[in-house]
Structures are given as structure tokens and as C-alpha cells.
Amino acid sequence: MKSKTTAAILALFLGGIGIHKFYLGQSTQGIFYILFCWTFIPSILAFFQFFGLLFMSDYSFNVKYNNGF
DSSP states (O other): OOOHHHHHHHHHHHGGGTHHHHHTTOHHHHHHHHHTGGGTHHHHHHHHHHHHHHHSOHHHHHHHHSTTO
């Protein structure tokens, strides 16, 4: 089971290199974050994803990332 809080914290602090994407099982997106981290665009995206994860309901998070559990 993936934790919504852990994913949000990873997005805030290590989102610029895509660690939250690897945690959530989206490895392809995580690789793109690493490849483009020098542009700071992944950092900006991760900042907005932090808030998206933070305000996402537990039910929605579980359906999307924990296969509906």
C-alpha cells in the first residue's frame, strides 16, 4: 500500500528528480523527470503535484495508485 502522505512529501522535497513518480509506480515519468531536472521544469510540476496529492481524497488516491484498496 502506497501512502498519500509519503508521496506528497517526496513530491515536495525530491520531486525535481522524480522520486515521487518512482514511488507511485510511474517509472517512465520518473525517468523523464531525471532527464530534464536541469531545466527546473520537473521541480515546478512536482510543486503543483504536491498540492494535488495533498488535497486528493483518500478514496481517489487508493483507486488511482493502490488498485482500488
